[in-house]
Amino acid sequence: xxxxxxxxxxxxxxxxxxxxxxxxxxxxxxxxxxxxxxxxxxxxxxxxxxxxxxxxxxxxxxxxxxxxxxxxxxxxxxxxxxxxxxxxxxxxxxxxxxxxxxxxxxxxxxxxxxxxxxxxxxxxxxxxxxxxxxxxxxxxxxxxxxxxxxxxxxxxxxxxxxxxxxxxxxxxxxxxxxxxxxxxxxxxxxxxxxxxxxxxxxxxxxxxxxxxxxxxxxxxxxxxx
Amino acid sequence: xxxxxxxxxxxxxxxxxxxxxxxxxxxxxxxxxxxxxxxxxxxxxxxxxxxxxxxxxxxxxxxxxxxxxxxxxxxxxxxxxxxxxxxxxxxxxxxxxxxxxxxxxxxxxxxxxxxxxxxxxxxxxxxxxxxxxxxxxxxxxxxxxxxxxxxxxxxxxxxxxxxxxxxxxxxxxxxxxxxxxxxxxxxxxxxxxxxxxxxxxxxxxxxxxxxxxxxxxxxxxxxx
Numbered sequence: 177x178x179x180x181x182x183x184x185x186x187x188x189x190x191x192x193x194x195x196x197x198x199x200x201x202x203x204x205x206x207x208x209x210x211x212x213x214x215x216x217x218x219x220x221x222x223x224x225x226x227x228x229x230x231x232x233x234x235x236x237x238x239x240x241x242x243x244x245x246x247x248x249x250x251x252x253x254x255x256x257x258x259x260x261x262x263x264x265x266x267x268x269x270x271x272x273x274x275x276x277x278x279x280x281x282x283x284x285x286x287x288x289x290x291x292x293x294x295x296x297x298x299x300x301x302x303x304x305x306x307x308x309x310x311x312x313x314x315x316x317x318x319x320x321x322x323x324x325x326x327x328x329x330x331x332x333x334x335x336x337x338x339x340x341x342x343x344x345x346x347x348x349x350x351x352x353x354x355x356x357x358x359x360x361x362x363x364x365x366x367x368x369x370x371x372x373x374x375x376x377x378x379x380x381x382x383x384x385x386x387x388x389x390x391x392x393x394x395x396x397x398x399x400x401x
Numbered sequence: 402x403x404x405x406x407x408x409x410x411x412x413x414x415x416x417x418x419x420x421x422x423x424x425x426x427x428x429x430x431x432x433x434x435x436x437x438x439x440x441x442x443x444x445x446x447x448x449x450x451x452x453x454x455x456x457x458x459x460x461x462x463x464x465x466x467x468x469x470x471x472x473x474x475x476x477x478x479x480x481x482x483x484x485x486x487x488x489x490x491x492x493x494x495x496x497x498x499x500x501x502x503x504x505x506x507x508x509x510x511x512x513x514x515x516x517x518x519x520x521x522x523x524x525x526x527x528x529x530x531x532x533x534x535x536x537x538x539x540x541x542x543x544x545x546x547x548x549x550x551x552x553x554x555x556x557x558x559x560x561x562x563x564x565x566x567x568x569x570x571x572x573x574x575x576x577x578x579x580x581x582x583x584x585x586x587x588x589x590x591x592x593x594x595x596x597x598x599x600x601x602x603x604x605x606x607x608x609x610x611x612x613x614x615x616x617x618x619x620x621x622x623x624x625x
Binding site: 196240282292295296299302303305307308312315316319320322323326327330331333334 | 559569576577578624
């Protein structure tokens with residue numbers, strides 16, 4: 177319990193420091209001005225969400241391979257935390273886009289593929305609510321999770337042909353791209369903070385899933401008597 | 402018996418069952434026709450507009466139809482309690498999937514081939530000179546839809562609300578097929594037709610990736 181509290185406190189502290197750095201430490205962006213500061217939050221959350229979905233994919237594979245319930249719990253946990261992160265991304269994106277592009281939404285490659293990614297994992301969570309038997313639910317949702325995850329690169333590639341309005345990748349984007357060193361430090365600090373926050377949420381949600389399982393087991397035992 | 406002879410035997414069974422009643426095909430064709438007519442009400446189907454939007458609408462109609470017509474391929478087995486027998490008979494569960502994918506591809510392709518001239522007449526689109534390209538696109542597109550659809554139908558059949566669940570699971574997964582097939586078809590149906598080979602490549606990648614995934618994981622879909 178103490179460990180969980182300390183972990184939570186660290187996560188909140190890091191996110192608060194990240195927010196402070198994004199608002200006060202990072203320099204103003206030349207053309208976009210102050211509105212660009214949401215980028216630290218927006219892009220860092222997107223990275224954390226994508227990492228979380230990758231962990232979900234690994235958990236799905238491990239469940240199919242090992243058939244241990246803990247991987248099923250990890251799968252649903254990561255899907256939920258990932259959906260939460262991507263929801264934040266889909267909300268903060270338009271907040272940034274409206275003053276900069278003049279529109280809330282555009283059907284550009286990265287926006288659209290993020291939206292499809294979000295829909296795929298919403299379907300994954302929906303599927304889980306519709307299968308009653310725990311073992312079948314675990315197997316079938318793990319398989320759907322695998323199919324959904326391998327679909328994501330194809331979705332992204334297919335949508336990318338359309339002309340894209342999203343800012344070109346500034347990190348690992350190729351020659352001519354790149355961030356100011358202070359911006360870079362602030363950004364990566366935020367990426368770290370969001371990953372720690374996501375990890376904290378995953379641990380908490382996982383423990384909840386475990387408790388749920390224990391309660392169900394006890395219930396069944398009580399009914400059997 | 403090898404994988405392919407197994408699959409061929411089950412494919413024969415699927416096609417025979419369907420052509421005895423033709424229930425699935427006739428309902429699907431009427432469904433696509435209704436969707437295409439309803440789409441025409443949502444915008445003025447004059448020639449220029451229909452060349453730009455028509456192929457997208459056509460593929461959307463095919464995708465909707467597929468998400469409904471793919472449901473029975475495992476539901477039939479479940480209702481008649483024949484899935485266990487099928488699994489015992491086939492040496493490899495992948496043979497069952499291969500056969501179902503083959504049958505579904507054939508059914509989808511038939512629907513598309515019957516609907517293409519009707520669509521061309523209704524929307525005043527010329528396609529005759531580009532028939533080989535269109536056939537290739539329809540075949541590869543249907544194969545992709547059938548592959549992902551058969552896998553997800555096996556999942557949705559085992560859940561509640563299955564009729565509604567299959568489209569919810571399937572349609573987002575099929576997004577790349579919709580995009581790539583529409584791009585290729587728009588190219589072929591434009592006034593100066595051209596073949597968008599990148600699109601064909603994309604559909605091919607989707608087909609190969611999902612066939613491989615099904616080959617690796619298919620057996621777990623049919624566990625009991």
